[in-house]
Amino acid sequence: MHLDGNVLAGPLLELFREDMTTATARCASCGDVSVLATAMVYDAAPGWCVRCHVCGDVLLTFVRAGDRLRIDLRGVTALELPAG
Amino acid sequence: MGTVASTSAETPSGRSIWIDVPDWAGNIAGQHVDVRLTAPDGYQATRSYSLASSGPSPRLQLAVDKLPDGEVSPYLVDDLRAGDMLELRGPLGGWFVWSPSVEQPVQLIAGGSGVVPLVAMIRAHAASGSTAPMQLLYSVRTPDDRFFADELEKLDNITYAYTRSGPPDATIGRLTKERLAAAVLPVGSAVFVCGPTGFVEAVASWLVDLGHDASLIKTERFGGA
Amino acid sequence: MSIFTRGFSGRGRDNNPALPPGQYLTEDFPVLSAGPTPNVDTDTWEFTITTETGKVHRWNWEQLMALPTEDIHTDIHCVTRWSKLGTTWRGVSLDTLFADVETEYDYVMEHSYGGYTTNAPYEDLRDGKAWIAHTFEGEPLDPEHGGPARLLVPHLYFWKSAKWIRGLTMMAEDDPGFWEQNGYHIYGDPWQEQRYW
Numbered sequence: 001m002h003l004d005g006n007v008l009a010g011p012l013l014e015l016f017r018e019d020m021t022t023a024t025a026r027c028a029s030c031g032d033v034s035v036l037a038t039a040m041v042y043d044a045a046p047g048w049c050v051r052c053h054v055c056g057d058v059l060l061t062f063v064r065a066g067d068r069l070r071i072d073l074r075g076v077t078a079l080e081l082p083a084g
Numbered sequence: 085m086g087t088v089a090s091t092s093a094e095t096p097s098g099r100s101i102w103i104d105v106p107d108w109a110g111n112i113a114g115q116h117v118d119v120r121l122t123a124p125d126g127y128q129a130t131r132s133y134s135l136a137s138s139g140p141s142p143r144l145q146l147a148v149d150k151l152p153d154g155e156v157s158p159y160l161v162d163d164l165r166a167g168d169m170l171e172l173r174g175p176l177g178g179w180f181v182w183s184p185s186v187e188q189p190v191q192l193i194a195g196g197s198g199v200v201p202l203v204a205m206i207r208a209h210a211a212s213g214s215t216a217p218m219q220l221l222y223s224v225r226t227p228d229d230r231f232f233a234d235e236l237e238k239l240d241n242i243t244y245a246y247t248r249s250g251p252p253d254a255t256i257g258r259l260t261k262e263r264l265a266a267a268v269l270p271v272g273s274a275v276f277v278c279g280p281t282g283f284v285e286a287v288a289s290w291l292v293d294l295g296h297d298a299s300l301i302k303t304e305r306f307g308g309a
Numbered sequence: 310m311s312i313f314t315r316g317f318s319g320r321g322r323d324n325n326p327a328l329p330p331g332q333y334l335t336e337d338f339p340v341l342s343a344g345p346t347p348n349v350d351t352d353t354w355e356f357t358i359t360t361e362t363g364k365v366h367r368w369n370w371e372q373l374m375a376l377p378t379e380d381i382h383t384d385i386h387c388v389t390r391w392s393k394l395g396t397t398w399r400g401v402s403l404d405t406l407f408a409d410v411e412t413e414y415d416y417v418m419e420h421s422y423g424g425y426t427t428n429a430p431y432e433d434l435r436d437g438k439a440w441i442a443h444t445f446e447g448e449p450l451d452p453e454h455g456g457p458a459r460l461l462v463p464h465l466y467f468w469k470s471a472k473w474i475r476g477l478t479m480m481a482e483d484d485p486g487f488w489e490q491n492g493y494h495i496y497g498d499p500w501q502e503q504r505y506w
Contacts, residue, residue: 010174010176013173013176019178037180044389051344061491063488122317127331159317168314168315169315
């Protein structure tokens with residue numbers, strides 16, 4: 001079972017200092033461009049695996065390792081958010 | 085950082101929690117907060133909870149359902165009391181939100197405690213004087229399991245779908261595509277669906293089958309624990 | 310800055326000597342996964358071991374079932390802090406599967422149906438320390454727990470016991486797998502509490 005990208009708002013805020021759930025991400029695997037809020041989040045804490053809601057491939061992983069936060073954007077070829 | 089102002093029972097397993105956050109910047113209906121608990125040995129657990137409140141008020145309302153095998157929700161429901169300090173971050177999320185500038189009719193669909201952010205939208209809608217139609221379809225186990233029961237009782241734009249037991253004249257059982265079709269606003273409405281993952285997946289796919297535009301359907305799945 | 314939360318201690322982290330540090334006891338079997346459960350059919354299932362020469366050792370389901378099986382009684386420890394004591398599994402020892410494999414390499418990458426990977430030293434998969442398990446508590450292993458077959462390496466954190474196991478590839482270096490690339494510990498000994506690097 002998985003959650004959706006809404007739950008990424010807090011964790012991604014730590015890295016990007018913006019609400020990234022309304023940002024679009026382009027999937028490296030299938031090219032779909034969707035807001036991160038619609039991504040599938042497998043929240044097997046402490047590691048979260050975020051997958052494209054169209055093709056299911058990995059967009060990014062997110063690990064809270066002790067006092068560090070590590071985000072791997074392996075499956076995202078572009079991020080776009082409204083200029084603030 | 086917030087201070088718990090009060091708590092009150094919503095259902096046999098759920099509680100409302102009011103929290104004062106003096107420097108709260110205000111929030112839009114549908115947003116959530118991340119609550120972080122810290123044990124004496126430094127162990128931390130963080131979970132997301134939707135806000136039932138919106139607007140500028142620095143008194144926030146959460147409504148939390150206790151998951152039996154959970155770690156954070158049992159603490160919030162059973163142990164938390166007025167005067168406790170609670171570390172929270174927010175408001176969070178700019179996607180699963182409703183604001184009065186939306187002019188489309190709005191269909192809200194809740195499964196269980198997924199009603200919380202949708203109640204925030206109902207309240208914001210009422211407070212704004214918006215003329216856009218808004219109605220709620222609320223799937224819940226029994227009448228006793230309804231969050232905000234007294235408040236919702238006063239509204240006439242709500243359809244209940246009881247899955248375990250309910251009034252004699254009600255259809256009891258899991259929501260079906262046919263019951264969904266009969267209860268929701270027509271194609272072209274904005275739709276917000278919030279609930280457990282299986283519920284959200286089923287409802288969203290039925291809506292698309294019924295001709296609703298996927299781009300007008302916003303979903304939020306909750307895990308809890 | 311964080312404050313302590315009055316009355317919150319986390320879930321049952323008591324001082325049971327059978328529990329590694331920071332773990333709590335569970336009677337359930339939580340399902341953890343980085344993706345959807347793949348539909349793996351035993352009619353087309355195969356397991357391979359690939360060495361540095363490119364040689365591929367293959368077993369189909371029937372061949373796996375024909376190998377000697379062992380009953381395994383063990384505790385399992387998940388990095389998400391739950392431990393489950395006294396579990397019973399049945400499967401084929403990796404010693405049996407490696408019997409005819411010739412390799413000079415010291416490390417192994419585990420590959421799963423669905424794309425998951427995790428790494429381990431070769432010596433941690435030998436001498437009665439690792440199995441391909443197909444039965445849990447007397448029943449065929451449920452797909453959500455890795456069925457039809459998963460690796461079982463119970464002396465390491467359970468993310469090293471790859472679900473839906475499809476093959477092992479010998480490696481010269483200890484290259485990191487899926488989670489190890491992103492913050493999980495390269496080895497993962499629960500008694501040393503090696504959760505992250």
